[in-house]
Amino acid sequence: MSIRIQDVTFRYDGRTALDTICLDLPEGGLTVLCGVTGSGKSTLLRVISGLVPPAAGSVTYGDGPRDPGVVSIVFQQPETQLFAGTVYKDIEYGLEQRKVPKASRPELIRNALGKVGLAYEEFSERSPFLLSGGEKRRLCIAGAIAANPQLLILDEPTAGLDPQAAQSLLEMIAGLKQNGLTVVVGTHDLESFFPLADQVVVMSQGSVYYSGPAGPLTADPALLGTAGLELPAYARIGNTLRQRGLLAGQPGSTAELLAALREQPIPRTAAAGTPPAAVRSSSAADSLASAPASVPTPASASVTASATASAPALASAPSAASIPASASVPASASVTASTTASASASASAPASVPAPADVPAPATIHAKPAPKTTGTARWQRLDPRVKWLGMVLFSLVILGMHSLLPLLGAAALLAGLLSSADISWRRMVWFFRPFVIMFLFLWILSSLSWRSPDFSIGPLGFSTSGFLQGGISISRFLLLIGLGFLFTETTTGSPLREGLEWAIAPLGKLGLAVRNVSLAVSITLQFVPWILGKLSQLQLALNSRGRQGSRLKRWTPRQVFLLLVPLLILVISMGDELSSAIESRGYDPRKKRTPSYILVWRRTDTVAAVSILLAAALLRWLSLAG
Numbered sequence: 094m095s096i097r098i099q100d101v102t103f104r105y106d107g108r109t110a111l112d113t114i115c116l117d118l119p120e121g122g123l124t125v126l127c128g129v130t131g132s133g134k135s136t137l138l139r140v141i142s143g144l145v146p147p148a149a150g151s152v153t154y155g156d157g158p159r160d161p162g163v164v165s166i167v168f169q170q171p172e173t174q175l176f177a178g179t180v181y182k183d184i185e186y187g188l189e190q191r192k193v194p195k196a197s198r199p200e201l202i203r204n205a206l207g208k209v210g211l212a213y214e215e216f217s218e219r220s221p222f223l224l225s226g227g228e229k230r231r232l233c234i235a236g237a238i239a240a241n242p243q244l245l246i247l248d249e250p251t252a253g254l255d256p257q258a259a260q261s262l263l264e265m266i267a268g269l270k271q272n273g274l275t276v277v278v279g280t281h282d283l284e285s286f287f288p289l290a291d292q293v294v295v296m297s298q299g300s301v302y303y304s305g306p307a308g309p310l311t312a313d314p315a316l317l318g319t320a321g322l323e324l325p326a327y328a329r330i331g332n333t334l335r336q337r338g339l340l341a342g343q344p345g346s347t348a349e350l351l352a353a354l355r356e357q358p359i360p361r362t363a364a365a366g367t368p369p370a371a372v373r374s375s376s377a378a379d380s381l382a383s384a385p386a387s388v389p390t391p392a393s394a395s396v397t398a399s400a401t402a403s404a405p406a407l408a409s410a411p412s413a414a415s416i417p418a419s420a421s422v423p424a425s426a427s428v429t430a431s432t433t434a435s436a437s438a439s440a441s442a443p444a445s446v447p448a449p450a451d452v453p454a455p456a457t458i459h460a461k462p463a464p465k466t467t468g469t470a471r472w473q474r475l476d477p478r479v480k481w482l483g484m485v486l487f488s489l490v491i492l493g494m495h496s497l498l499p500l501l502g503a504a505a506l507l508a509g510l511l512s513s514a515d516i517s518w519r520r521m522v523w524f525f526r527p528f529v530i531m532f533l534f535l536w537i538l539s540s541l542s543w544r545s546p547d548f549s550i551g552p553l554g555f556s557t558s559g560f561l562q563g564g565i566s567i568s569r570f571l572l573l574i575g576l577g578f579l580f581t582e583t584t585t586g587s588p589l590r591e592g593l594e595w596a597i598a599p600l601g602k603l604g605l606a607v608r609n610v611s612l613a614v615s616i617t618l619q620f621v622p623w624i625l626g627k628l629s630q631l632q633l634a635l636n637s638r639g640r641q642g643s644r645l646k647r648w649t650p651r652q653v654f655l656l657l658v659p660l661l662i663l664v665i666s667m668g669d670e671l672s673s674a675i676e677s678r679g680y681d682p683r684k685k686r687t688p689s690y691i692l693v694w695r696r697t698d699t700v701a702a703v704s705i706l707l708a709a710a711l712l713r714w715l716s717l718a719g
């Protein structure tokens with residue numbers, strides 16, 4: 094299935110992560126997506142998978158819109174993709190979602206596990222959560238290929254795999270491609286994937302910097318260097334040898350390089366200081382066997398190196414492999430460079446890959462405008478003590494509210510504060526949705542009355558006072574949660590902690606372990622967004638098993654149930670890692686420490702503190718009057 098990506102733009106909370114991307118992914122081909130971290134690879138893969146809709150532009154699958162059954166994606170972190178109690182059930186979940194008949198599932202599961210090198214007998218009944226990192230990754234891939242998709246998307250598939258596992262994964266991917274599957278791989282592992290690639294796409298700051306075959310990229314180090322990437326070792330060695338006239342063409346892989354070197358004996362030259370007896374003809378493979386990847390030494394120096402360690406590897410190199418005469422540049426390759434801040438669409442040079450001189454200087458590539466001061470940035474500059482003051486005062490005032498009017502006043506104030514912090518609606522809805530659903534349920538429960546209902550809906554009786562009281566309690570809780578959300582969204586860990594430690598310092602004289610308390614509170618508060626982030630990753634992964642499209646945003650009871658165990662495991666292991674990290678850094682609450690954030694009180698902080706006091710007094714007056 095071919096894929097056409099047209100003018101795709103994607104934003105996270107207003108921040109552009111993908112900028113008018115245009116790409117064609119060939120049917121049955123393997124496209125390698127590379128770029129420095131944060132360049133937008135994972136985001137583009139998610140958009141291609143159809144799991145997240147682009148803000149603008151479109152993705153077309155074959156001749157039309159996406160059928161959820163034909164696209165599979167494996168995410169970067171395997172631990173956020175496994176849900177079921179056994180390996181078998183985990184793969185079966187995806188098959189069930191894709192309506193594969195129960196009778197055909199065992200065979201498909203056995204095949205999929207076999208393809209990724211996990212023996213069915215050994216693994217099918219094991220818990221996915223107790224597998225090693227590499228085994229988890231292979232299981233995720235097995236889950237993705239079990240239903241025979243037409244497009245397979247892999248994000249960093251070789252990360253965390255040992256060399257043998259990585260090699261068998263590469264062979265598996267090559268096999269899938271041979272069977273006509275269209276594959277897209279986002280990776281930093283250029284060494285492994287360039288030799289397999291039909292097309293390479295280099296991303297830089299959310300734009301496509303290069304798209305075309307791997308050959309021109311490996312022939313010209315400046316092309317990848319400009320995008321912040323390094324050539325694979327085989328290409329660096331190949332280039333050095335070509336420059337010295339020791340190799341005819343550019344090798345397309347390590348195996349090709351070794352094969353060519355074995356077939357092309359390189360005459361040794363007498364190097365300075367080399368005894369004449371050492372001057373003899375020898376295979377270049379021998380010479381290079383122990384040379385460093387970047388070949389920084391002169392040719393003569395590498396010639397004197399003796400081949401020992403890599404001899405078995407050389408022996409297994411395919412001798413028939415051919416090397417292209419020179420890295421000629423196909424017309425389809427294109428390099429894109431945006432030179433000014435407004436050149437978002439990027440001027441594209443579709444003709445030929447330019448010689449190194451034509452490659453734009455790093456300083457001129459993808460220049461971005463100076464960031465505007467956003468509401469979030471303004472909030473972040475506010476002294477954390479002011480925020481703590483607001484948090485504590487408003488929490489107390491909200492807890493003392495027992496009628497609708499002050500609650501409405503507090504809700505209006507909170508809404509105003511959230512929008513002044515530039516927190517997008519989408520993010521707020523994402524944050525509040527699970528709470529609203531849970532609280533609605535609690536509200537209904539608290540309104541039920543069996544003995545003397547004031548009104549009934551079907552068989553259920555409700556009391557008016559229970560309904561009102563329940564509504565008020567739930568509104569109070571939602572406001573408190575909203576306050577915490579505003580606080581953690583606009584305050585990073587260090588200021589939050591320093592501010593709290595300052596505020597509770599006097600309690601230290603009464604024996605309170607001030608530093609422990611502030612550390613615990615700041616970690617707990619920082620944990621909330623982390624947990625929500627993990628939850629949304631888990632939901633995305635679950636949706637990728639087949640529940641996609643219009644149902645993406647819904648939380649079904651089964652989903653909630655499936656997500657609970659992995660989420661709990663993630664939280665426990667994160668807690669474990671955090672406590673080990675704190676211990677390993679020699680944390681001692683009695684020792685004096687250097688503050689990680691210097692508290693500075695400005696005039697704006699005084700204005701903010703006075704406004705908080707006035708607003709809290711007004712809300713308190715409203716609650717008393719009501």
Ligand SMILES: Nc1ncnc2c1ncn2[C@@H]1O[C@H](COP(=O)(O)OP(=O)(O)OP(=O)(O)O)[C@@H](O)[C@H]1O
Nearest residue numbers: 105106110128129130131132133134135136137169
């Ligand atoms: N959930 C998110 N919320 C906000 N910003 C995000 C989110 N995920 C990614 N980003 C931002 O979007 C940009 C692109 O991120 P993305 O994960 O796509 O990059 P990447 O090239 O895959 O990086 P890596 O190689 O490190 O995985 C980055 O600036 C990142 O900080």
